[in-house]
Amino acid sequence: MVRGVRGRRRGTLLLAGVLAFGASGCGPGDAPVPGGPPSVTSGPALPGTATGPGTPATEPRPDEVLVEVVVSGGFAGIRNRLVVRYDGAWTSGSGGGPARTGRQSPAEAGALRAALEDPAYAQVPDRPTGRPIADGFQYELTHRGRLVVAGDGERPPALQRVFAALPEGGPPTSP
Structure with a gap:
């Protein structure tokens, strides 16, 4: 009892x-x-995301994907993919060709991370807002779970800064 x-x-x-x-x-x-x-x-917080003002949940692992860029369209109808990891290692490939690999310098990888973390990049629209360009390219950028889709001619300065910091001079548009 x-x-x-x-x-x-x-x-x-x-x-x-x-x-x-x-x-x-x-x-x-x-x-x-x-x-x-x-x-x-x-x-649960995503790796590297903030859980409070200025507090990262966890540091991303060097082999985690920092950004993935898929480029499609154009006159030839391409579909290319570029993956950049936090440590600057990258892989780029097209539909049927062999993948190319490389590594950004620490300064280049830092510039790409800074461009993606810029508060102005967070304000880039998730979807295109203008008229599509005939035979133009469509760019899909994924960073920390956020997908930004842009077309040719729709490159706000913050998005252009990300493109400029990508390996090999920008998004892969060659077949």
Whole structure:
């Protein structure tokens, strides 16, 4: 009998604690840390993403993908892909040709990371806003889960800065 009363007391205390902390902003499945701040995220952070003002969740691994660029279209109907990793290693390939590989210098890799992290790049529209150019190229850039699609003639300065920092002089447009 004593055991049952203690269990109910613990359950009552637990329920009171949950009710007291229920408005802490914790998401489903997130438990507050005693004495810590309430959780404000609804899921696990992506590597290298911020969990609070100026605080990276984790440092990205050197072999993680920094940016992926897919270029398609043009008169020849190409589809090329460029993948750049955080350490500056890159791979570029087209539909049927052999892949090319290389490595940016630390300064070049840093310039690309800076261009992608520039607050102005975050303001680049996710989708094209103008009229497409006949036989023009379409560029799909993916960085930290965000996809930006742009067409020829739609290169705001922040996007142009990213293109200029890519290996081999920009997005691969040769067949």
